[in-house]
Amino acid sequence: MSAKKKTGNPAQATTREADTAPEVKLIPIYVMGKRYEVPEGLTLMKAMEHAGYKFIRGCGCRGGTCGACGTVYRKPGDYRLQVALACQKTVEPGMHVSQVPFFPANRAAFEFDELTGAPEEVFRLYPELFRCVACNACTKACPQGIEVMDAVSALKQGNVAAAAETAFECIQCGLCTSRCFGELMQYHMFQLARRMYGARIAPRARHLAAMTEAIAGGRYDECLEELRGMGEDELKKLYQEREVEPVTAGEGWTPEDETYL
């Protein structure tokens, strides 16, 4: 990375030299109320790091899936509070930013084996569900674009499956919970709904059960034993020469060697 480099990703321009390079435009943002000049095109997370912050919390996968870097911001001239994952959203001039990497929420304790998937179990574990007044602040606060209030409504309606499906993309960042007027802990409720749905409501995959049984019955014992007996070089060779499913393969794809199917 060098200041002389004309092109290249501005997100990489984090050195001192890059700050002053004429080709990198700097824009002002406010992190927790303090003004910083940061290179255009950076994510909020990189911009904060550029400004000198070091994340020991509030930063996880940097790929928009772990939910650790929930962030709220406002733009000049807009009353609306907006949300983003700091690792995904790029900086805009004049925005005020604060991370909300964690928001206190209690997860109900339960023995999953004792749960049947009945909506009454959700009602019992999270009775505050019924404090929802449908203000919709949760939906507005979701960086995943989930209709959070609809999922809450589905739970109130006893429709665990609809709640689980509506909130399937939840990454549990907690921003909905931070904004809830009724002090609900949506992301924990949704996790419970998804678990109930997966284990008790969704139809079982019969072919999976059959395969599991076959494996338990020793279907692959012999070839695993064979692998166990191989030396490192032989294993490496086998691995490197293996037949790989093409990225574009459709559902009907099968390997040429069908010995292990």
Add this chain to the structure above:
Amino acid sequence: MQLAYYPGCTLKTKARNLEEPAVASLEALGLELEEMDRWNCCGAVYSLADDDLIHQVAPVRNLIRAKERGKDRLVVLCSFCFNALKRANLLMSGDAAKRDTLNTFMDEEPDYSGEVRVLHLLELLRDEIGWEALKKKVKLPLRGLKLAPYYGCTLLRPREVAIDDVENPTILQDFLAALGAIPVDFPESTRCCGSYQVVSDPGDIPGYARDILNPAVRRGAGGLVLTCPLCDYDLGKGQEELVKNEESGGVPLFYFTQLLALALGLDPAVCHFELNYGDPEALLREKGLLSPEGTPQKTGGKA
């Protein structure tokens, strides 16, 4: 017809015996209702505090959903939902200042000013189909069934949302007569069941039930006809206490929609009588309206 149907949370959980016979009956009657695919709690209890607008957000949002779908009428089954939704609708059509506040608050929704009409299913049957036409559609007249219509509060009060005369309603009597049953008038038909007071403090639950059930039975009713899941809960739970104390032998409690489905000749399984208080199936069998196996008797003729 541009009719939307709002189910309500209780109908999807505890009161499936109110909803499922209604949905089946409406289909049998050829009424095209479209169940809303997005809806939230109706608000349950209409807030009486004049400036408590946050509790109007839930019902108004449902009205907006109906309008968004291009519906001009919203049909409701549950009395409590009906009351909350219709009153919120009146607020939105009649109070410009509160309407503006609510529309401004719900900035993610289109503005709403009371364009959708809120109707109870009984109104739809009376005004859209008519009692005479309904009578003609009856396949199993409920002959010999003497039933006391119990209105409770929320279909009739306050006056501006009432589906009938506040003091002397007849809509349920007319409905029962159209199905071939014998309506039994009793003065307590509009007395309060105890409402949420009973849920939060079940102290005198048998007292509320006694004051409503006994007068109906004294006037010869073999059962009560209800429209509201909360009335059903209060009278049902109260009755269980009365039976336990050997004060009463138990009175069957019906939802009006179950009687509709039965009279239209639909499969009684859709009525979910197993969720009812007071064993209505025994009464129906006694009157020859349900076979011992639970299938309807085919009597053919009209009332």
